[in-house]
Structure formats: C-alpha cells, structure tokens
Amino acid sequence: MxxxxxxxxxxxxxxxxxxxxxxxxxxxxxxxxxxxxxxxxxxxxxxxxxxxxxxxxxxxxxxxxxxxxxxxxxxxxxxxxxxxxxxxxxxxxxxxLPAGLAEALARETASAHQVWAEARAARDFPRFVPALTRVLALRREEAAAVAAPGQTPYDALLEEFEPGARVEDLIPVFARLRAGLTETLDRIRGAAVRPPKLTGAFPESAQMALARDLAGDCGYDWSAGRLDRAVHPFSSGSGGDVRITTRVDPSDPTECIFATLHETGHALYEQGIAPALLGRPSGRWASMGVHESQSRFWENHIGRSEAFAPWLLHRMSIAFGEIGVKKAGQLHAAVNRVERGFIRTAADEAQYDLHILMRFDLERALLSGDLPPEDLEVAWADRFEADFGRRPRHAAEGCLQDVHWSEGMIGYFPTYTLGNLNAAALAAAMRRDLPDLDAALSAGDLSAPLDWMRDRVHRHGRVMNAPELMAQACGGPVDETPLLAHLHAKFGAIYDF
Amino acid sequence: MxxxxxxxxxxxxxxxxxxxxxxxxxxxxxxxxxxxxxxxxxxxxxxxxxxxxxxxxxxxxxxxxxxxxxxxxxxxxxxxxxxxxxxxxxxxxxxxLPAGLAEALARETASAHQVWAEARAARDFPRFVPALTRVLALRREEAAAVAAPGQTPYDALLEEFEPGARVEDLIPVFARLRAGLTETLDRIRGAAVRPPKLTGAFPESAQMALARDLAGDCGYDWSAGRLDRAVHPFSSGSGGDVRITTRVDPSDPTECIFATLHETGHALYEQGIAPALLGRPSGRWASMGVHESQSRFWENHIGRSEAFAPWLLHRMSIAFGEIGVKKAGQLHAAVNRVERGFIRTAADEAQYDLHILMRFDLERALLSGDLPPEDLEVAWADRFEADFGRRPRHAAEGCLQDVHWSEGMIGYFPTYTLGNLNAAALAAAMRRDLPDLDAALSAGDLSAPLDWMRDRVHRHGRVMNAPELMAQACGGPVDETPLLAHLHAKFGAIYDF
Known part of the structure; x- marks a missing residue:
C-alpha cells in the first residue's frame, strides 16, 4: 500500500x-x-x-x-x-480507552444527571455526593488510560476540548486575569452610576422575529441552518446544516438577543470552515476555546459594544416599540449592567470569568483527590466569598448550579475563559485592521468583521492547532491583556472610573 | 448455547x-x-x-x-x-442479496429519481426510459437473488411489503374488484346529481388548528408524537415517537383534513402496538396492506362517512366560519364528490383502486419483460382509456405522475388496494360489533372504533401474519365484497342510484 x-x-x-x-x-x-x-x-x-x-x-x-x-x-x-x-x-x-469504560461512564453519568437534578431541586448537596464520587472515579480511570506519556490526568481530559493545552501554561495567565477582574469588579461596585433597566412589552413572536433579524445581520446563512427554541440554547451541526436555538423570556428581551448572537457566533464558525476540509479531521473546530471565542465575539464584542448600540436600538424599537431607553448610550449601559448574583449563566462580562476560574481550580482539586467530594459545598462557598464578597445561601445557587460535573465534564470549564481571552485578542487585532469598524457597526453592517473572521479563523478549521491559529490571527500569543483592557475600557466608560 | x-x-x-x-x-x-x-x-x-x-x-x-x-x-x-x-x-x-447490489440500487434510483423529476416537468417520457430500464434490471436481479424456491420474481419483491402474499391469490380478487368498480363508476357518471363544492376562507393557521383537533379526536397521543407540514404527507416512527405530517392548500381545506386523518390512522397503528413487542421483529406492522387499512379506515370510513359529517361540520364551522354548505348531508356529499381526473393521489374512493389495479398490471409486465419500458407510455394510455374513458394528454398526467418506479418500488402499489379491501372488511366487522357506532361518530366520540382497532389489530403487531390477523379481526378472509358494498352504498346514497 x-x-x-x-x-x-x-x-x-x-x-x-x-x-x-x-x-x-x-x-x-x-x-x-x-x-x-x-x-x-x-x-x-x-x-x-x-x-x-x-x-x-x-x-x-x-x-x-x-x-x-x-x-x-x-x-x-x-x-x-x-x-x-x-x-x-x-x-x-x-x-x-478500556473496553467497558465508555459504557460505564454513559451509565453512571445518566444516573448522576438524574440525581443532580433532584439534589439541586431539593438544595441538598449530600444527596449528590455518592454519584459525583463515582463519576470522578471513572473519569480518573479514563484520564489514566488515555494520558500520553508525562501528561497529567487533568491535561488528559482537557485535551479532548483543547488539544495540546496544558494547565501549567494556563495557570499564570489565569492568575493575572483573576487579579485584574477582581480589581475591575471592585471599581464597578464602588461606582455611583446605576445603568437603566429596559421596560416595555416583549411578545415572544417579536423576540423570535428580532432574533432572526439579528442572526441575519451577522451573516448567518439561512440556507444552511435554522433557528428554533430550546430550554438551554445551543448550536449544532457543520457545513451545510448548522442549526441554532435560543430561548425567550417574556419579561426580558436581552436573554433572547444575546443567546441568539452567542449561538450565531458558534454557527458562523461552522458555516465558515473551508468546504474542501469538511468531513475530514482538519475540517473540525480547532478547539473549544476557539469555538467559544466566536460565540463571545459576536455576543459581547459586537452585540454588547457601544458602536453596535444604535443599530440594536433601531432593531429593538421596530420589534417592541418603547423599551424604556431612548438613546443608544443608555441601551449600551443597560445591556452591560453589572449585578450581584450567584449564577454563572446569568453573569455579565465583568464577572463571568471569575465564575469559571473558581470552577477550574475546584475541578482540578476534585480530580486529583485534594478536595474530597463531600467538602465541595464548603470549598465552593469559601472561594465564592473570596471572589464575590458573599456566600451562597444554599447549594442550588452554589456548587449544584451547573450540569457539567454530573455529566462527567471535567476539563471543559477553562475553555469558556479561553474563549473570552481569544475573543478579546481577536477583537483587538480586528480593530487594528479595520479602522472604520465602528461606523459600520452603528449602521448594522457586519460584513467586515465576518469577512475578517472567515479569513483569519473560520476557513482554517483544524489545519493549525489553537495556539498557532490564534497567533496568526492576532499577531502573537494570546494572554490576559486584551480582555482586561477591553473590560476596563467598557466598564470604565459606563461606570465612570 | x-x-x-x-x-x-x-x-x-x-x-x-x-x-x-x-x-x-x-x-x-x-x-x-x-x-x-x-x-x-x-x-x-x-x-x-x-x-x-x-x-x-x-x-x-x-x-x-x-x-x-x-x-x-x-x-x-x-x-x-x-x-x-x-x-x-x-x-x-x-x-x-449480492454484495454491491444494494449500493448499485441506491445509486441508480437516486439518479433515476432526478431524471424522473426532470422528465415529468418536461412531460418527456422517452427521457426517463434509460433510467427506468436500468432500475428494472437491478430489481430483476434482486428478485432473482432473494426469491424463495418456487417464488416468482414479482412475489419476491411484493414479499418486502406484504409478507407471504402471492400474485396468484390477488388476481381473482382484483379482477372482481375492477369489474365492480367500473360498474359503480358508470352509475355515478350516469347520475344527474351534482354534489356541492365548499367555499369560504381557509387560512393556513386555521387548517393546522383543525388538523390538530381532528387528530386528537381520533385518539392520537400527542405525548408520543407531533404534527408538522410536509410537501408529501407521511407518518413515521414507532412506539413513543410516532410523527405525522400534513399539507395545506389555502383554497381547499379537504386536502389538509383527509391527509391528516390518513396519517393519523397510520400513526394510531404504530402507537397501539403492544409495548412488550416494541423493538422486536414481532413488534412491527403486520404488512403494508394492514398499515394502509388503518390510514384508509380513519380517512374514509370515519372521516368521509355520513355519520361523522355532523361532527366534521361542527369542527369546520369553528375553524372557518362559513364553508358554503349548511347541512351535514351536503358536507358528506361535498367531501365525496367524484370528478374526472388523471392523477391517482387526487382520486376519490370510487376511482382510486382503478388507478392502483392498472399500475399493478403494468409493473408486473415491466418486471417480467412482457412490456418493454419504451412502450409504457402508450400501454398506460390504452389502459387508462379502457377504465376511465379518456387518454392522458401527456406523460405528466400519465405514466410519469408517480414517483414509485423511479425509486425502484415495484410490488408496493397493490398494498394500497389491499389496504382499501382490509379497511372495508374491518369497518363491516366493527359495525356488527358496535351497533351504536353512528351515534357516537355524529357526536365526535371516536373512542369505540379506536378501542376496537387497538384490540383487533394494533396491539398484535406482527405476531400473526396479515391474512391471519385480518381473518381473526373480521371473522373470515378478506375479499372484494365489503369494499364494493361500502362504495355502492355510499355513492348510491349520494348520487341516487
């Protein structure tokens, strides 16, 4: 042969x-x-x-x-x-992977998921401990089996989502990020400014119509996708069939708007991979951190940007009429309002990565055995208090809030923060290349950022690994600097610090 | 072991x-x-x-x-x-099945389907002949390979849809049926009665709401299914997930109503198979002729029955307001109106099986080689003229109208007529068991016929073969008598003969 x-x-x-x-x-x-x-x-x-x-x-x-x-x-x-x-x-x-392990994992995580849902509803962490313990044992077994020579167990699991990434490279960047985030959050909390809230009537059909318009504005290809509703929005598929979902909260249109932009970002990536690569190993997403960079770019660096606010106000006024704010600047402040909360999925840009970084540290300790599962609830509350200044009142707003660990997903959380780091670095590089970007965004013309992403990121699939891909797109390796600068600039302008 | x-x-x-x-x-x-x-x-x-x-x-x-x-x-x-x-x-x-034959068939039929669609659009039968010739050759090869000892090639293909059926058993029943149908059709054509047409506004959303109501009236389990639109309505799935589709013609609500009842009938069968049989060979439909008996029972013996007309009028009045007829009897006549036409899928109960019987004869001749594919267009027109009194003007209303042969489906057509024969036999047996059926139908209470079908047909799956199943349900073997009696009674009442 x-x-x-x-x-x-x-x-x-x-x-x-x-x-x-x-x-x-x-x-x-x-x-x-x-x-x-x-x-x-x-x-x-x-x-x-x-x-x-x-x-x-x-x-x-x-x-x-x-x-x-x-x-x-x-x-x-x-x-x-x-x-x-x-x-x-x-x-x-x-x-x-040992024969039978995949099946055992599938069985245990299906059962653990069920127990987790019941424990969360009952705010009863001890009920979840035995299931979590079994899932961790299986994932440890898997990590030991699949690890390359010299690879740590956690890195072996991370590898599935972020090929080639190593915890020892992430730790210093994440440490500097945490320090910067805490500082920004302190400034926001110390500010006297109170951004407005949106008010008005937000019928479901109008929200879905707006979602379709916004996805189309971003360049989502409707001939290769569709939009539906789901309890937990997601995007799925590749090539000529990349579907997005969103959810609707009749009292708050921002849920639907930003979930849609987020999933559209994921979908644009999949729709943009070079057709010649499709169906091949090189025709897949480079890493979950790259995938998440695309969702976060369209959600935060476009959708929640000051430059896009006039267009978003225009679109929302058509969809809903009065929304409680009259000026683009007010809308920008409203959709970036920072509030105290315990829940990761409801967190704003300023706080989101603090949620992730604590999960990253806790899940590494759980996997290594340094943190016994029965101690997780207290360890979570301690860390939360250190970063956010108060303790969860019960496990449902603490360590039972996320589904991931019940499904055995260890090593996934850091890809959210890698996504935010990558998105900020891409946005900074894009702004250097596209000096007229803001004027185009204000008019709802998103073709330039899409073309830039298509060329720098999407079309390459997995031909380069994630660090190589980001370095060629951004002009150098990604660290915490662009994200911290972005957050400082955005929240400094809104909260006047 | x-x-x-x-x-x-x-x-x-x-x-x-x-x-x-x-x-x-x-x-x-x-x-x-x-x-x-x-x-x-x-x-x-x-x-x-x-x-x-x-x-x-x-x-x-x-x-x-x-x-x-x-x-x-x-x-x-x-x-x-x-x-x-x-x-x-x-x-x-x-x-x-020889290695490679299934793949060759998949390839040739995909290509033939494409050519058929083009040929039909161009009304150009000769364009389709080479593709049809190749598909027939492959199906002949398949029939020769899979035939049991002594089984004819056509019976070997029929076996896939109607296990154990033999052409030599069908021919005498079908011949008597054809004679009876031709006689009934002659009487209808000789009648002076002209049933009314429905008029009014039939918005798509109202049609879909009506479709949902009617499927629910029949006992369709919405927790184990859903209704969507499709260009060519179908039902699919089994057990806890049996979905139906329908279509909407804004100018004619009967299309949606009877397509829905038809697909609901198929779905009720699948939803009614005993749970203990699901996923097993015995947990499938007994034959396509039994499956089609269920769709045709709910479509014709319930939906187009005189007894159901008051309830249907009630439902349609709620959905559409004025529909051009005021009395149940007029509605019954309107939904059973017999019109001259060339197209099988648009044919009424009186003519439908004449369409099928000619296809049954023609496809057997095509498969055996007695009818060269290039002679099909003329043979079709000759036979159509003999049964219906006039010739198609072009191939799109003649031998190119159906998709089946382009997909290599030989041996499927007779199951439509077996379905009608079975449905009429089941309806006759049910009426012997349920003397108060008509009163319940008039009030929209369809629980008794569903319970009867569940008990006699649905739950048994494939534990009995189709003739055994029908014989135990109907009290004896099925022949043409119940169907001809049903048609004579229905159309005699409407057309006054």
Missing part, C-alpha cells in the same frame, strides 16, 4: 465516522427541540447504538496501519498533514 | 438494529420537515453510512446460528415464535 492509498483508505473511513457523527448530531438536536415527551426511551436506545458503532469505527486497528503507512511520505500539504496528526491523536485516545 | 440464550443473543442484536432503524427514521423525517436546503449532501452521507451499518448488522452470520439454536425448542409462546419466524425471513432475504 502506498502512502497515497493509505491516506485514501483513512479518509474513506474517516468520512464514514463523520457521517455517523452527523447523524448523532441530528438525533441530539431533535431531542432538545422536536422530540415528543414519550420519545426519550427509544432515543436513548438509538443514541447508544450509534455511539457503540462509532466506538467500533474509531478503534478499528487498520487506522493505525493507514496512519503509519501514510506517514512514510513527508511531503504532504499542511491540510493532509493535519488530517494525519488529528486522526492519530483521536485514534490513540480511543484505542487507549 | 441453550435455545434460551440463543434467543436472548438474537434479541440483543435485533434491538440494536431496531435502534439504528429508529435513528434512520428521524434522519428521514428531519429531511422532509426541518432540514435546511444546503443540508442535502451531508444528509445523504449520513443516511448512506447508516444504511451500510444496518446492512452489515442484518447479514451478520451469527443470526442464522442463533435462529437455528433457538429453533431447537418447540414450546415458544406465539410472540417469540413470531420473532424467530420474522428474523429468519429478514435474515434470509438480506443474506441472499
């Missing part, structure tokens, strides 16, 4: 995997948006059967042979080299 | 197949209702990959061993005996 034939065989196999992953994506989307209540049991069977087929395909031992054979050539173009690199990474990881 | 262990292993394998078939069903439903325009290419990849996985699972040689081993016990209850019988039938058929 020639290297060329080996690559062709690997590609055919990979396309089959990708096609079945696409099927699984539709089953998930349908479950969250369309499935009738009694469809759950059969859906679990279908998803489980598909997962088993995928596991078999991903661990097919011929993959190792094809990669080895293809690797005998050393003149592959960058995209094919990236295919081989990522196929190797995925195969090695899948092949290292 | 004991017979019990063998059955357990066979069941596990079968559940996996059933779960993946469920996934494929969702992909198809989504494609017809939700998928954005540019999603087609990826969807074809996903469906193709899933079909390949299913083909591998269905031809797993262990299946033959499990069936043989389980068959050593002879005291299985009826449902497990049915599982073994149907698993054997499905495996034998799948294993006989």
């Amino acid at each position: 020639t290297p060329r034939d080996a690559y062709a065989a690997l590609s055919d196999h990979g396309r089959r995997i990708s096609a079945l992953e696409g099927a699984a994506t539709i089953l998930s989307w349908d479950q969250e948006t369309m499935m009738p209540p009694r469809g759950g049991a059969q859906r679990a069977e279908s998803r489980g059967a598909l997962a088993a087929v995928l596991q078999d395909l991903r661990t097919d031992p011929r993959i190792a042979d094809w990669i080895a054979e293809a690797g005998r050539a050393d003149d592959w173009p960058a995209d094919i080299a990236a295919d081989l690199r990522d196929a190797d990474r995925a195969y090695t990881r899948a092949a290292r | 004991t017979p019990r262990d063998a059955y357990a292993a066979l069941s596990d394998h079968g559940r996996r197949i059933s779960a993946l078939e469920g996934a494929a069903t969702i992909l198809s439903w989504d494609q017809e209702t939700m998928m954005p325009p540019r999603g087609g290419a990826q969807r074809a990849e996903s469906r193709g990959a899933l079909a390949a996985v299913l083909q591998d699972l269905r031809t797993d040689p262990r299946i033959a061993d499990w069936i043989a081993e389980a068959g050593r016990a002879d005291d299985w209850p009826a449902d497990i005996a049915a599982d073994l019988r149907d698993a054997d039938r499905a495996y034998t058929r799948a294993a006989r």
Whole structure:
C-alpha cells in the first residue's frame, strides 16, 4: 500500500465516522427541540447504538496501519498533514480507552444527571455526593488510560476540548486575569452610576422575529441552518446544516438577543470552515476555546459594544416599540449592567470569568483527590466569598448550579475563559485592521468583521492547532491583556472610573 | 448455547438494529420537515453510512446460528415464535442479496429519481426510459437473488411489503374488484346529481388548528408524537415517537383534513402496538396492506362517512366560519364528490383502486419483460382509456405522475388496494360489533372504533401474519365484497342510484 492509498483508505473511513457523527448530531438536536415527551426511551436506545458503532469505527486497528503507512511520505500539504496528526491523536485516545469504560461512564453519568437534578431541586448537596464520587472515579480511570506519556490526568481530559493545552501554561495567565477582574469588579461596585433597566412589552413572536433579524445581520446563512427554541440554547451541526436555538423570556428581551448572537457566533464558525476540509479531521473546530471565542465575539464584542448600540436600538424599537431607553448610550449601559448574583449563566462580562476560574481550580482539586467530594459545598462557598464578597445561601445557587460535573465534564470549564481571552485578542487585532469598524457597526453592517473572521479563523478549521491559529490571527500569543483592557475600557466608560 | 440464550443473543442484536432503524427514521423525517436546503449532501452521507451499518448488522452470520439454536425448542409462546419466524425471513432475504447490489440500487434510483423529476416537468417520457430500464434490471436481479424456491420474481419483491402474499391469490380478487368498480363508476357518471363544492376562507393557521383537533379526536397521543407540514404527507416512527405530517392548500381545506386523518390512522397503528413487542421483529406492522387499512379506515370510513359529517361540520364551522354548505348531508356529499381526473393521489374512493389495479398490471409486465419500458407510455394510455374513458394528454398526467418506479418500488402499489379491501372488511366487522357506532361518530366520540382497532389489530403487531390477523379481526378472509358494498352504498346514497 502506498502512502497515497493509505491516506485514501483513512479518509474513506474517516468520512464514514463523520457521517455517523452527523447523524448523532441530528438525533441530539431533535431531542432538545422536536422530540415528543414519550420519545426519550427509544432515543436513548438509538443514541447508544450509534455511539457503540462509532466506538467500533474509531478503534478499528487498520487506522493505525493507514496512519503509519501514510506517514512514510513527508511531503504532504499542511491540510493532509493535519488530517494525519488529528486522526492519530483521536485514534490513540480511543484505542487507549478500556473496553467497558465508555459504557460505564454513559451509565453512571445518566444516573448522576438524574440525581443532580433532584439534589439541586431539593438544595441538598449530600444527596449528590455518592454519584459525583463515582463519576470522578471513572473519569480518573479514563484520564489514566488515555494520558500520553508525562501528561497529567487533568491535561488528559482537557485535551479532548483543547488539544495540546496544558494547565501549567494556563495557570499564570489565569492568575493575572483573576487579579485584574477582581480589581475591575471592585471599581464597578464602588461606582455611583446605576445603568437603566429596559421596560416595555416583549411578545415572544417579536423576540423570535428580532432574533432572526439579528442572526441575519451577522451573516448567518439561512440556507444552511435554522433557528428554533430550546430550554438551554445551543448550536449544532457543520457545513451545510448548522442549526441554532435560543430561548425567550417574556419579561426580558436581552436573554433572547444575546443567546441568539452567542449561538450565531458558534454557527458562523461552522458555516465558515473551508468546504474542501469538511468531513475530514482538519475540517473540525480547532478547539473549544476557539469555538467559544466566536460565540463571545459576536455576543459581547459586537452585540454588547457601544458602536453596535444604535443599530440594536433601531432593531429593538421596530420589534417592541418603547423599551424604556431612548438613546443608544443608555441601551449600551443597560445591556452591560453589572449585578450581584450567584449564577454563572446569568453573569455579565465583568464577572463571568471569575465564575469559571473558581470552577477550574475546584475541578482540578476534585480530580486529583485534594478536595474530597463531600467538602465541595464548603470549598465552593469559601472561594465564592473570596471572589464575590458573599456566600451562597444554599447549594442550588452554589456548587449544584451547573450540569457539567454530573455529566462527567471535567476539563471543559477553562475553555469558556479561553474563549473570552481569544475573543478579546481577536477583537483587538480586528480593530487594528479595520479602522472604520465602528461606523459600520452603528449602521448594522457586519460584513467586515465576518469577512475578517472567515479569513483569519473560520476557513482554517483544524489545519493549525489553537495556539498557532490564534497567533496568526492576532499577531502573537494570546494572554490576559486584551480582555482586561477591553473590560476596563467598557466598564470604565459606563461606570465612570 | 441453550435455545434460551440463543434467543436472548438474537434479541440483543435485533434491538440494536431496531435502534439504528429508529435513528434512520428521524434522519428521514428531519429531511422532509426541518432540514435546511444546503443540508442535502451531508444528509445523504449520513443516511448512506447508516444504511451500510444496518446492512452489515442484518447479514451478520451469527443470526442464522442463533435462529437455528433457538429453533431447537418447540414450546415458544406465539410472540417469540413470531420473532424467530420474522428474523429468519429478514435474515434470509438480506443474506441472499449480492454484495454491491444494494449500493448499485441506491445509486441508480437516486439518479433515476432526478431524471424522473426532470422528465415529468418536461412531460418527456422517452427521457426517463434509460433510467427506468436500468432500475428494472437491478430489481430483476434482486428478485432473482432473494426469491424463495418456487417464488416468482414479482412475489419476491411484493414479499418486502406484504409478507407471504402471492400474485396468484390477488388476481381473482382484483379482477372482481375492477369489474365492480367500473360498474359503480358508470352509475355515478350516469347520475344527474351534482354534489356541492365548499367555499369560504381557509387560512393556513386555521387548517393546522383543525388538523390538530381532528387528530386528537381520533385518539392520537400527542405525548408520543407531533404534527408538522410536509410537501408529501407521511407518518413515521414507532412506539413513543410516532410523527405525522400534513399539507395545506389555502383554497381547499379537504386536502389538509383527509391527509391528516390518513396519517393519523397510520400513526394510531404504530402507537397501539403492544409495548412488550416494541423493538422486536414481532413488534412491527403486520404488512403494508394492514398499515394502509388503518390510514384508509380513519380517512374514509370515519372521516368521509355520513355519520361523522355532523361532527366534521361542527369542527369546520369553528375553524372557518362559513364553508358554503349548511347541512351535514351536503358536507358528506361535498367531501365525496367524484370528478374526472388523471392523477391517482387526487382520486376519490370510487376511482382510486382503478388507478392502483392498472399500475399493478403494468409493473408486473415491466418486471417480467412482457412490456418493454419504451412502450409504457402508450400501454398506460390504452389502459387508462379502457377504465376511465379518456387518454392522458401527456406523460405528466400519465405514466410519469408517480414517483414509485423511479425509486425502484415495484410490488408496493397493490398494498394500497389491499389496504382499501382490509379497511372495508374491518369497518363491516366493527359495525356488527358496535351497533351504536353512528351515534357516537355524529357526536365526535371516536373512542369505540379506536378501542376496537387497538384490540383487533394494533396491539398484535406482527405476531400473526396479515391474512391471519385480518381473518381473526373480521371473522373470515378478506375479499372484494365489503369494499364494493361500502362504495355502492355510499355513492348510491349520494348520487341516487
């Protein structure tokens, strides 16, 4: 078999995997948006059967042979080299997973999820402890099995979402970020300014129409997607079928607006990957931190920017009539209002990453065993008090608020903050390249930022790894400086410090 | 391995197949209702990959061993005996299919479908002939491969939709049916009566609300299904997730009403199969002729019945206000109006089966080679003229009107007429059991007919074969008598003969 034939065989196999992953994506989307209540049991069977087929395909031992054979050539173009690199990474990881572990994890996390929901409703953390303990043990087992030589267990789990990232590189950046965030938050809390609240009538149909208009303004391709409602908004799919969802709170239109912009950002990324890469390992998102940079860019650096406020006011006035503010500046202040709260998903830009950084520290301690699960509730409250100045009153506004750990997702949280770091660095680089950006935003013309993102980020898929991709897009490595500068400028202007 | 262990292993394998078939069903439903325009290419990849996985699972040689081993016990209850019988039938058929033939058929029919659509739009039958010729050759090859000893090629294809049916049994029933239909049609055409047409405004949202009300009236379980719009209405799914679709013609509400009742009938069948059978070979529909009996029962024997007309008038008046008729009798005549037409899908009850019977004869001649594909257009026109008294003006209202042959579906058409024969036989048996049926229908109470169908048909799944199932439900074998009696009574009352 020639290297060329080996690559062709690997590609055919990979396309089959990708096609079945696409099927699984539709089953998930349908479950969250369309499935009738009694469809759950059969859906679990279908998803489980598909997962088993995928596991078999991903661990097919011929993959190792094809990669080895293809690797005998050393003149592959960058995209094919990236295919081989990522196929190797995925195969090695899948092949290292002990038989039965994936199934045990699926079973335990399904059960833990149920227990978590009950414990959260009852504000009863001890009820969740045994389930959390079992899930952590399985994830530890998985980390030990899939870790590359010398890789720490946490890095082995992080690898799934952020290929190549290492905790030791994140820690110093996150430490400086935490210090800067705390300082900004102190200034906001010390300010006398009180931004206005929006008031008015926000009918659901008007919110959904506005959501469609805003997604279209961003350049979302409706011929390759659709918008529906979901309890927890998400985007899903790739290439020619990238769907977004949003939610509607009749008393507060900002929920729908910014959820829509967030999911549109994710979707624009998937819609923008070069068609020639689709269905290939190099045709996927570079990392979750890059994916999240796209959602946060459109949500915060466009949607919540001062420059975009006149257009947003125009769109909202058409949709709702009176909204309680008359000037773009007031709207800008209203959608960036900072309030005390315990809940991550409701947090503003100034506080969001403080939520993430504490989860990052706590989940590393949980995984290593330094923090026994039964001590989590108190450890959470202590850390929350240190960063936010008060303690949760119960576990539902403390360590039971997020679904992630019940699902065994350890190593995911830091990608939210990486997304915010990346988004701010991309926005800063974009502003250097596009001096007339603000005027275009004010008029609702978002083509220039989309073109810039398409060229610098979207089209490249996974041909470069995340740090390489960000460095070429931003002109250097990403650190905490652009995000802190962005937050200081935005909140300094609103809160007058 | 004991017979019990063998059955357990066979069941596990079968559940996996059933779960993946469920996934494929969702992909198809989504494609017809939700998928954005540019999603087609990826969807074809996903469906193709899933079909390949299913083909591998269905031809797993262990299946033959499990069936043989389980068959050593002879005291299985009826449902497990049915599982073994149907698993054997499905495996034998799948294993006989030559490697590559399924793929060649998928490729040729995809291409033929495209050519058919172009040829129909251009009313140009010769353009379709080469594609039809290739599809027929492949289906002949398939029939030769899968036929049981002594089974004719056409029966081998019919077997897929109507297990155990034989053309030689159908021919005499169909011949008597054709004679009776022609006689009834002659009487209708000779009548002086002209039933009224509906007039009024029929907004789309009102039609969809009415569709929901009517499906609910029939007993459709909304917790296990949903209603959407589709260009060509269909129902899909099983057990706890059985979805229906309908279409809306703003100028004619009957399209939506009867398409909804038709698909609701299919869905009630799937929702009514005994939960203990689901996911097993015995938990599927008995035959397409039984499935179609359910759709046609609710569409025609309930929806278009004289007894139901008062309730339908009540529902339509709420939905639309004035509809051009004031009395239930007028509505009953209006929804059963017989008109000259060329198109099967628009045909009324009096003419529908004449359309089917000519297709049954023509497709058998095409498959056997007695009718060369290039002669189809003229043969169609000759037969149409013999039965309906005039010739199509072009191929789009003649032999290019139906999609079936372009998709290689030979042996499907007769199941439509079997459905009508079964529906009439079931309705006659039900009326013997439920003397107060008409009074309940007039008041919109459809619980008694649903309970009767649940008990006699739905819950049994495939534990009995179709003729056995119909015989126990109807008190004897089904022939043309109940259908002809029903049509004679209905149209005699409306057209006064």
